Amino acid sequence: MQLKLFNSLGGKTKMFRPVKRRTVSMYVCGITPYDVTHLGHAFTYVFFDALSRYLEFLGFRVIYIQNITNIDDDILKRAEKEKKDWGQFGDFWTKSYLNDMKTLNVRMPAHYVKATDSIPEMIKMISALIKKGFAYKSDGNVYFNIRKFPQYGKLSGFTAKQMVLLLRERGGNPDDPFKRNNLDFILWQGKRGAEPSWDAPFGQGRPGWHIECSAMINQYLGDRIDIHGGGKDLIFPHHESEIAQSESFTGKHPFSKYFMHTAMVMFMGEKMSKSLGNLVLVSDLLKRYSPNAIRWMLLSHKYRLTWEYTADEMNDAKIRMDKIERHIKRLDAKNNDHNAINKKAMADFSLAMNDDMDIPAALRIIELLDNEGNESHTVRYMMSILGFRV
Ligand SMILES: [Zn+2]
Incomplete structure (x- = not known):
């Protein structure tokens, strides 16, 4: 029997066939380094580590890329609050995450890419999207025009109404007066105050979160990849928006043949998250348990099913x-x-x-x-x- 995988894009379990016969290109959205690594992160990255190892066992050559979202609203806010330089702040938490992963025997991806190292690729992609009419400038920002991509929602299966509600919950600002449509999303954030910024033909500023992944994927893996992974909470708006940008930029689809999403980890009845504060830290568990025991506990849960840590x-x-x-x-x-x-x-x-x-x-x-x-x-x-x- 051959490997079958559940594809979030389309919602079916199908025989796994990569674009190229024996090589698998895989991209997994990495962390935003502004705090400690918790069990929810570990569940995702240990699973994709096991997946890449198993693909190799099956005889595939795996090119695995992961990014670090080291420029982002959360990082800037937290660094400012703690009166730290945002760059050093991000490096500090990246190191802490990598240390935890190494201890858990999670292998390093082929390329572990900082968003700030791929700014020229992001600028190139945004320029092309403006030129092709998929994006527009407004109030110093650049937005993706959702009307130009009618398939928006094909991954999540959400209606436009549901997406607007979710965006409001997730800080996506659907009521931004400078947007033409509620669901338009930021490609480039115009320079604000003392925030870090880069020069671009469409004005000084910094990249939006979604464009970071699309640009790094294109730079390292090309127009079409085999597996795009991440936590389930990234389906909307993140992966939905990545699809819109990438497919509009390349004119090719699907941008990723398979989307795979790991379920959420619960603790004390709620999703484990920084905002709720109900975190189980990998570093704390490592004080009492071996990396093998933690890996066993994580892998004893099917990757697509939500579970509660006890x-x-x-x-x-x-x-x-x-x-x-x-x-x-x-x-x-x-x-x-x-x-x-x-x-x-x-x-x-x-x-x-x-x-x-x-x-x-x-x-x-x-x-x-x-x-x-x-x-x-x-x-x-x-x-x-x-x-x-x-
Ligand atoms: Zn991503």
């Missing part, structure tokens, strides 16, 4: 992990006998993984195998595919 479950994952690790340690480290790999169990493992990355089912297979004893070679092999340090 300390009980974390402890449970630790107990399971300890037991498996004890068994693996008994193996002779130098003995890598491939004949010792249980082929039937590997087939079951692949079957689970090929079913839209059903990692929870794959972990159950690992546990059953571990309980049988004498199968630690296969257990270790499966764990390494999923990115555990074994």
Whole structure:
């Protein structure tokens, strides 16, 4: 059986076929570095790490790109509040995030790109969008004109009315008097006060959030990519707007063949988020649990289903992990006998993984195998595919 993936674009589970036969281009929206890494971030990036590892196991060459939104309203606001330089402030939290990811054995993407390093690409894209009539200048800003892209909403499936309501909730300012339509979004924010700004043919300013990803994707991966990932909360307006910009810029579609979204992590009955303050920090968990135990706990949840973090479950994952690790340690480290790999169990493992990355089912297979004893070679092999340090 071949790998099947659920595509958020279209809402169906289909056979995975990349644009080029053996190479997979994958872009996952990265963090906005202005605070600590919490379990919601870890769930997303550990999942996409496992996905890229599994694709490699299947024989694909994976080009994985992730960005850092290091210029953004949130960063500027927080840096100003803490009286810090916004650039150093972003670098500090980026380092903290990368440190957490490294500890969790999340591999570095092929390119880890700062938004501020791709400003010329963003300017190029915005200029082209203005020239082609998809964007307009107003009050020093540049907006994308949603009327020029009637497919807007094709990813989320939301109606225009629903999108306006959501935009209001998510700080998208649908009532901005300088917009022609409520759903138009900012491509370029005209210079305001002492904010950092760049020179552009359409005036001094800084890029909007959505254009950052579209430009970096085009720069590093070209007009069409295979997998675009991120948390579910990025579907609207972020990914919806990326599609509008990129497809209008290149004239090609779909800009990403597959969109994959990780579900939200809850804590104390609500979505774990900085604004609510109900955060479980990766760095705190790492004080008490091994990276493997945390990875086990995260991967035991299907990536598309919302779940709630509990300390009980974390402890449970630790107990399971300890037991498996004890068994693996008994193996002779130098003995890598491939004949010792249980082929039937590997087939079951692949079957689970090929079913839209059903990692929870794959972990159950690992546990059953571990309980049988004498199968630690296969257990270790499966764990390494999923990115555990074994
Ligand atoms: Zn993005």
